[in-house]
Amino acid sequence: MKLEKKEFQWLPHLENSIPLSAKGYTMSFYSIALEGWRRGLKLKFINENRRRSELLFELESDKNKYKFVVSRGELITSEAQLICRNKIETKEYLLKNNVSTPKGQKFEKDTDDKDIISFANKTGYPLVIKPSDGTGGRGVIAGIEDEAAFIEALKYIREDLRYKEVIVENYFQGDDFRVYVIDKEVVGIIKRIPANVVGDGQSTIAELIEEKNKLRQKSPILSSSLIKIDKELRNMLQQIGYDTDSVPSKAERVFLKSKNNISAGGDPVDITNEVSEEIQQVAIDGVNSIPGLPHAGVDLMVNEDTGKATIIEINTQANIRTHLFPMIGEARDIPSKLIDYYFPETKSIRRDPLLYFEVGQVKDMFTNGSLKEYVYPKLPKGKIVATRFLISGKVQGVNYGAWVRRKARDLDLNGYVKFLESSQVSIIVAGEESRIEEFRRLIHSSSSRDAKIVDIEEKNRGNPVKIGFTIVNASFDQKIEDGYFPVRLEGISRLGKKKVNKKRKKRNKKVKNYEKKYNELISSRSWKITKPLRLVARIVKKQ
DSSP states (O other): OOOOTTTOBOOGGGTTOOOGGGOGGGHHHHHHHHHHHHTTOEEEEEOOOOOGGGOEEEEEOSSOEEEEETTEETTSOHHHHHHHHSHHHHHHHHHHTTOOOOOEEEEOTTSOHHHHHHHHHHHOSSEEEEETTOOTTTTOEEEEOSHHHHHHHHHIIIIISOOOSEEEEEOOOSEEEEEEEETTEEEEEEEEEOSEEEOOSSSOHHHHHHHHHHHHTTSTTTTTOOOOOOHHHHHHHHHTTOOTTOOOOTTOEEEOOSSOOGGGTOEEEEOGGGSOHHHHHHHHHHHHHSTTOSEEEEEEEEETTTTEEEEEEEETTOOOHHHHSOSBSBOOOHHHHHHHHHOGGGTTSOOOTTEEOOOHHHHHHHHTTSOSEEEOOOOOSSOEEEEEEEEEEEOOSHHHHHHHHHHHHHTTOEEEEEEETTTEEEEEEEEEHHHHHHHHHHHHHTOSTTOEEEEEEEEEOOSOEESSEEETTOOHHHHHHHOSOSSOOTTSOHHHHHHHHHHHHHHHHHHHHHHHHHHHHHHSHHHHHTHHHHHHHHHHHHO
């Protein structure tokens, strides 16, 4: 992940430390687990058959041990979780503590539509209707102005989306803020803006969307949440007399969607330093109103003209990814704040950003049931350094790559071997300084088989290195020998190991059989005889 410093103000210790498997929603739990692991805490993932973005993990120090799901740690009580899952009960606690929240009523699944419509008419418009158990903004329809629009929204939620239990509440005109509170302190505020483009006086809306999506693709959390040109977008443009070929004037902002959802192309903008203490206090008071809730994400609607704010929802398991990678504004280090709160004994420990870990393999093995839990190797205790060796000579063979990997693993070092052109090999290695020195001595000794070293160049490496040691572009035989696991899986149970090894052997046998059949086919007489016919077929196909 190469950051564009001019475009984004992201956290430097996360630069180049985000594997592909941690991007998107997974970023939330990964960033917290990474922060704890980099401080020397023991990190264990536990298989509870959860969604891939919500894996259960445990961090442990000599003094404390806590489990986490997304951003929710065990200091949040079960009572707090139950209250916040029930939107109406949450409202009751807020109102009891004189915290602003829209008044509303929940309707059970067997409530007749006529009764809900009658309530809406008595309450008065504008209104909001939403599922009682919806997540991520799905099914939330706000700013309903009359009975006809309300009936249409009600049918959409109950019939099309099949959410039978709904909440109807007063509508509060304002902007959508996500505020994260830890221990009575606001540590980050994101303003969620609907998908939009800003005109330059020359480009069409379609071209502006393309450019905006290129920018979003650079973000580890927005690359899978691009702006889509769909029916909703075209309808939005039609309402203002535009289409995708229209050219907005310079600096004109054109909104493309009605909802603020980041997943639908919305912009997360950090405004932490711009929000008044009065508005921040509403979020703090909201969290304090729920017993057993020391930290949470609070959804606020804020009228910036009047300075008034009201709480829409409190999330005990809030995703913090937008605070880490805002589209505009300064990133907020919420993982560090959370680890400070749960493990205050680690505050003085220097975080070392030279190593990071992969989660994709653990996710896959949790999904297929071959792994019950996995403990990551602990961070080395000594000073961690990283370096790069560029080896020239007779070093391209299978044996040399395997020898390097074996020596690195024996020394608990991390990195990889990469075979280059022109009889060169690049070796990236990171770990404790004393072990790197021993590895350096071995590399210079040329004691591996089939190796004839002509020259060795060495450069310091500043970018983080993934734990484990692999051969990244190994030959077919090397890949078979290396298997799936570049990191030693000491956290696998004996039963898990048997399953993994059985599947690995079966896969390897299939691959070798396919390769054998392919080699037999291309060496056969019939394949050689039919070569002219295949060439003619290709020519005809092209025409």
